[in-house]
Amino acid sequence: xxxxxxxxxxxxxxxxxxxxxxxxxxxxxxxxxxxxxxxxxxxxxxxxxxxxxxxxxxxxxxxxxxxxxxxxxxxxxxxxxxxxxxxxxxxxxxxxxxxxxxxxxxxxxxxxxxxxxxxxxxxxxxxxxxxxxxxxxxxxxxxxxxxxxxxxxxxxxxxxxxxxxxxxxxxxxxxxxxxxxxxxxxxxxxxxxxxxxxxxxxxxxxxxxxxxxxxxxxxxxxxxxxxxxxxxxxxxxxxxxxxxxxxxxxxxxxxxxxxxxxxxxxxxxxxxxxxxxxxxxxxxxxxxxxxxxxxxxxxxxxxxxxxxxxxxxxxxxxxxxxxxxxxxxxxxxxxxxxxxxxxxxxxxxxxxxxxxxxxxxxxxxxxxxxxxxxxxxxxxxxx
Amino acid sequence: xxxxxxxxxxxxxxxxxxxxxxxxxxxxxxxxxxxxxxxxxxxxxxxxxxxxxxxxxxxxxxxxxxxxxxxxxxxxxxxxxxxxxxxxxxxxxxxxxxxxxxxxxxxxxxxxxxxxxxxxxxxxxxxxxxxxxxxxxxxxxxxxxxxxxxxxxxxxxxxxxxxxxxxxxxxxxxxxxxxxxxxxxxxxxxxxxxxxxxxxxxxxxxxxxxxxxxxxxxxxxxxxxxxxxxxxxxxxxxxxxxxxxxx
Numbered sequence: 001x002x003x004x005x006x007x008x009x010x011x012x013x014x015x016x017x018x019x020x021x022x023x024x025x026x027x028x029x030x031x032x033x034x035x036x037x038x039x040x041x042x043x044x045x046x047x048x049x050x051x052x053x054x055x056x057x058x059x060x061x062x063x064x065x066x067x068x069x070x071x072x073x074x075x076x077x078x079x080x081x082x083x084x085x086x087x088x089x090x091x092x093x094x095x096x097x098x099x100x101x102x103x104x105x106x107x108x109x110x111x112x113x114x115x116x117x118x119x120x121x122x123x124x125x126x127x128x129x130x131x132x133x134x135x136x137x138x139x140x141x142x143x144x145x146x147x148x149x150x151x152x153x154x155x156x157x158x159x160x161x162x163x164x165x166x167x168x169x170x171x172x173x174x175x176x177x178x179x180x181x182x183x184x185x186x187x188x189x190x191x192x193x194x195x196x197x198x199x200x201x202x203x204x205x206x207x208x209x210x211x212x213x214x215x216x217x218x219x220x221x222x223x224x225x226x227x228x229x230x231x232x233x234x235x236x237x238x239x240x241x242x243x244x245x246x247x248x249x250x251x252x253x254x255x256x257x258x259x260x261x262x263x264x265x266x267x268x269x270x271x272x273x274x275x276x277x278x279x280x281x282x283x284x285x286x287x288x289x290x291x292x293x294x295x296x297x298x299x300x301x302x303x304x305x306x307x308x309x310x311x312x313x314x315x316x317x318x319x320x321x322x323x324x325x326x327x328x329x330x331x332x333x334x335x336x337x338x339x340x341x342x343x344x345x346x347x348x349x350x351x352x353x354x355x356x357x358x359x360x361x362x363x364x365x366x367x368x369x370x371x372x373x374x375x376x377x378x379x380x381x382x383x
Numbered sequence: 384x385x386x387x388x389x390x391x392x393x394x395x396x397x398x399x400x401x402x403x404x405x406x407x408x409x410x411x412x413x414x415x416x417x418x419x420x421x422x423x424x425x426x427x428x429x430x431x432x433x434x435x436x437x438x439x440x441x442x443x444x445x446x447x448x449x450x451x452x453x454x455x456x457x458x459x460x461x462x463x464x465x466x467x468x469x470x471x472x473x474x475x476x477x478x479x480x481x482x483x484x485x486x487x488x489x490x491x492x493x494x495x496x497x498x499x500x501x502x503x504x505x506x507x508x509x510x511x512x513x514x515x516x517x518x519x520x521x522x523x524x525x526x527x528x529x530x531x532x533x534x535x536x537x538x539x540x541x542x543x544x545x546x547x548x549x550x551x552x553x554x555x556x557x558x559x560x561x562x563x564x565x566x567x568x569x570x571x572x573x574x575x576x577x578x579x580x581x582x583x584x585x586x587x588x589x590x591x592x593x594x595x596x597x598x599x600x601x602x603x604x605x606x607x608x609x610x611x612x613x614x615x616x617x618x619x620x621x622x623x624x625x626x627x628x629x630x
Contacts, residue, residue: 356495370442371481375498378457382493 001220007228010221011197017204021056022094024209028054029098034156037099037122039084040107041277041300042129044293046172047149048103049211050164051156056095057206058102060084061250063364065092072117078335079364080247081110088121096122101155103148105129107304108337125151132305133298142294165289171211173281178218179205180278185225186267187322190237192229195266196256202273203249235265239383242318244270244311244345245330246338251364255330258369258376264383268322270315271330276301279314303337311341312348319353325383326356333363356382386436387429388624389450390459391422391443394479394507394591398425399621400434404629409618418443436628440620442480454627456620457485457496463623464587465491467613472584475577475602475610476619477569477592479507484577495580505572507591509544513565516548517558524566525597527559534564544568566601574605585609589616 003010013020029035036048037058045055065086066079072089073082087093088102096102104115105127115126127144130137149160182201185192201221208214228234241264248256248271256266270276280299286292301310318324327349331338342359349357358379360372390397392414400408408429414421422443430437430449439450440459456476464474465487474485482505486495499505514521534556538547544565551561586608592598593616603610615622 371498374442374455374457378455378493378496381455381458382496 001216003220014204015200017207021207025098034100035098037102039104041272042105042297044145044297046168049168050160051158054209060087065090076334078110078332081114085114088118138294141298142290145290169282175211175215176278178215182218182222190235191265191267192225192234194260238265239325240267242268242324242327246332246335247272252362258372262377262380264380268318303341329359331361333361384435385433386625386628387434388621389439390620391418391441393442396421396425397618397621398429399618399625400429401625419446422447438624438628440624459620459623461485461493462626463619468587468611470585471587473582474587477590482506486580516545524595528563531559531563533567534560536564536568570601571605588612589619
């Protein structure tokens with residue numbers, strides 16, 4: 001694939017991708033394509049994709065609708081949950097508006113309780129997610145995936161074949177490989193680009209509906225970055241930061257901006273939307289495709305798992321592979337699971353790797369930008 | 384080499400002039416609603432063409448264009464505190480609008496730090512507000528609470544503490560007991576906050592409240608570690624800035 005634009009323009013486009021997809025989804029809808037709105041990365045997107053549905057992420061990341069949400073939900077609740085509920089309630093998000101079915105999973109307490117009341121405005125289906133990655137857990141999730149497939153078949157009057165699921169799996173795996181190649185470039189030292197640009201690409205890619213074209217584009221971008229790097233176009237040497245914790249795109253990306261405005265570079269995002277939810281491929285060679293999907297998805301190391309060993313295994317790998325100088329753990333306000341787990345991450349980073357560690361609690365407001373900048377500047381002065 | 388460090392804090396603005404590692408001049412002004420003017424006043428009083436480098440720090444550090452560098456108050460406080468008291472291993476700073484705990488390594492470099500900057504509870508603002516409600520000047524606090532028994536204060540929210548004070552006064556509790564109760568509340572909170580890091584050895588206590596012995600003593604009680612202060616501890620940030628300017 002030939003890229004017509006240069007990299008800064010492409011990054012800018014990805015940053016705007018979510019908005020640009022408003023029209024795309026309207027188009028899909030007008031062409032009679034069913035739209036399935038999803039929240040978590042635990043949802044096997046291959047199943048709705050197999051029936052030709054448009055799959056769109058609904059996790060909302062702006063404080064715009066939080067006051068509306070707080071009319072129903074407690075104030076002391078995670079901003080992502082409030083924001084998502086608020087967008088559904090006010091119909092301000094076109095992705096919610098066009099979704100024929102909204103699918104959640106029993107992840108954190110806040111989300112699963114919110115889904116009960118979200119059902120007042122939207123057709124909601126909740127998949128039951130096990131609490132841990134045990135043999136029983138994989139088996140249960142396999143059954144849940146089959147159940148979810150039946151729900152789709154009944155709701156949309158279609159039949160989803162194994163062949164279709166395998167085809168969708170192949171395409172999603174291609175996209176994963178392309179994303180991995182792209183973020184893997186950040187292993188280069190000095191880093192080829194800002195973490196903010198990478199984050200925009202990772203987030204924007206989730207809002208591209210043609211996954212085959214998207215994978216091709218991502219490959220072309222990675223090639224371009226590599227080529228420019230070899231010509232000497234890259235960042236100056238900066239302290240290399242790993243960011244982990246709650247989802248970091250949207251309003252919470254103020255943390256990434258504060259790190260990079262103060263002289264650091266985020267070389268890897270372990271968060272949802274980053275390595276955590278992209279890294280592992282679905283085993284296409286498994287004769288039981290449902291088992292392959294159950295394993296791949298349930299393996300995601302989110303703090304709603306207890307215990308959550310996969311997050312720590314992944315962090316260990318990433319700290320080494322990306323030659324990380326320090327780790328910043330971001331928990332959204334009142335995100336209990338990530339907030340609690342922060343002590344475990346601190347121990348891993350400081351005791352096993354003897355690296356500087358910072359934990360931050362963030363909301364979606366812009367009121368703490370000043371303090372955030374001071375903290376980040378001091379943290380980077382320390383490195 | 385002559386350097387100038389300016390620390391623009393939320394309550395006071397401090398300036399320190401140094402020559403070859405010696406303090407030759409220093410001054411402090413209240414920070415007004417226009418912090419840039421307080422900075423300008425300090426700058427005009429301390430600057431001369433002999434000054435080689437200027438470093439600014441504190442919340443208003445971006446407001447002075449003459450600064451050669453802007454460094455955060457965390458790094459500056461650590462450097463300044465270690466200059467005032469060489470053997471310290473950590474700094475606890477209770478400022479006007481936040482509270483910081485800084486851990487130092489053997490080279491006086493920042494190893495780790497914590498900041499409470501989300502609300503006024505546990506900051507100098509809390510004490511200022513309390514003393515205003517009790518109608519006692521902050522300067523008299525040591526004498527005011529001498530030999531008192533601390534009243535039990537449950538609320539640490541600056542807004543709710545005020546109503547708690549009002550109800551304690553209505554119960555005819557001695558104002559000195561209430562004030563001491565508040566001091567215990569803030570020191571206990573600060574100690575719990577700082578102990579999230581592995582504290583050990585000697586602690587340097589800075590910020591406006593460090594001027595009053597009762598805070599040092601109570602903090603020591605809750606930390607169970609020796610707490611030191613210095614008559615110039617309020618200048619720690621500006622001293623650190625002037626020292627960093629020398630490099």
